[in-house]
Amino acid sequence: MPVKQAEFFVSNSDPAKCPPPDRPEYAFIGRSNVGKSSLINMLTGRSSLAKTSGKPGKTQLINHFIIDNEWYLVDLPGYGYAQVGKAEREKFAALIDGYLTSRPNLLCIFVLVDSRIDPQRIDLDFMTNLGERGLPFVVVFTKTEKLSQVKLQAALDRYKAILLETWEEAPTFFVTSAVTALGREDILGFIRPLNVE
Numbered sequence: 001m002p003v004k005q006a007e008f009f010v011s012n013s014d015p016a017k018c019p020p021p022d023r024p025e026y027a028f029i030g031r032s033n034v035g036k037s038s039l040i041n042m043l044t045g046r047s048s049l050a051k052t053s054g055k056p057g058k059t060q061l062i063n064h065f066i067i068d069n070e071w072y073l074v075d076l077p078g079y080g081y082a083q084v085g086k087a088e089r090e091k092f093a094a095l096i097d098g099y100l101t102s103r104p105n106l107l108c109i110f111v112l113v114d115s116r117i118d119p120q121r122i123d124l125d126f127m128t129n130l131g132e133r134g135l136p137f138v139v140v141f142t143k144t145e146k147l148s149q150v151k152l153q154a155a156l157d158r159y160k161a162i163l164l165e166t167w168e169e170a171p172t173f174f175v176t177s178a179v180t181a182l183g184r185e186d187i188l189g190f191i192r193p194l195n196v197e
């Protein structure tokens with residue numbers, strides 16, 4: 001079932017100012033340019049709900065959207081800008097850390113990775129960090145329409161094999177494309193039952 005209603009709620013750079021944790025919440029994060037804004041727009045069926053990401057130096061914000069008056073979709077800042085210096089990286093880490101530790105309603109984090117790029121240390125470290133905090137996450141493969149089925153399967157196998165070096169079980173993977181809307185029903189079908197648990 002498609003999303004009926006998607007509304008911007010609030011943007012902020014202070015986790016303490018996020019909305020009250022009164023609805024289930026799902027956060028989306030990944031390296032800049034991974035396709036996060038495009039995925040959020042695809043999931044919600046809105047062409048420009050999430051703005052395509054800012055450039056280095058742009059204020060990094062936590063954006064809350066309310067979906068179907070039922071759950072929060074959270075667009076977290078993109079990480080891994082090559083050009084960003086230590087001070088910016090530390091600010092980003094503090095913002096994400098503050099967010100992750102202050103949301104009791106956060107049910108799952110969607111970690112986006114570009115299906116065409118080899119597993120990156122920054123993403124793997126982020127997943128390890130989530131695991132250490134006991135926060136549930138899934139992996140979203142983006143831009144998959146760019147790969148043949150064979151290459152996509154090889155990329156998935158490779159990613160899972162690397163994760164299995166650290167984890168006992170591979171996390172759930174979603175295969176998506178913002179161009180073809182592949183994965184939309186899978187992701188919404190994953191979220192909705194969690195909302196009513």
Ligand code: GDP
Pocket residue numbers: 030031032033034035036037038039051052053054078142143144145146176177178179180
């Ligand atoms: P963000 O920085 O993670 O928010 O990424 P954007 O959503 O702004 O996308 C970054 C670039 O990747 C843009 O040029 C998008 O058009 C492109 N892109 C995003 N999703 C897809 C996809 O599913 N397929 C393809 N081929 N390109 C995509």
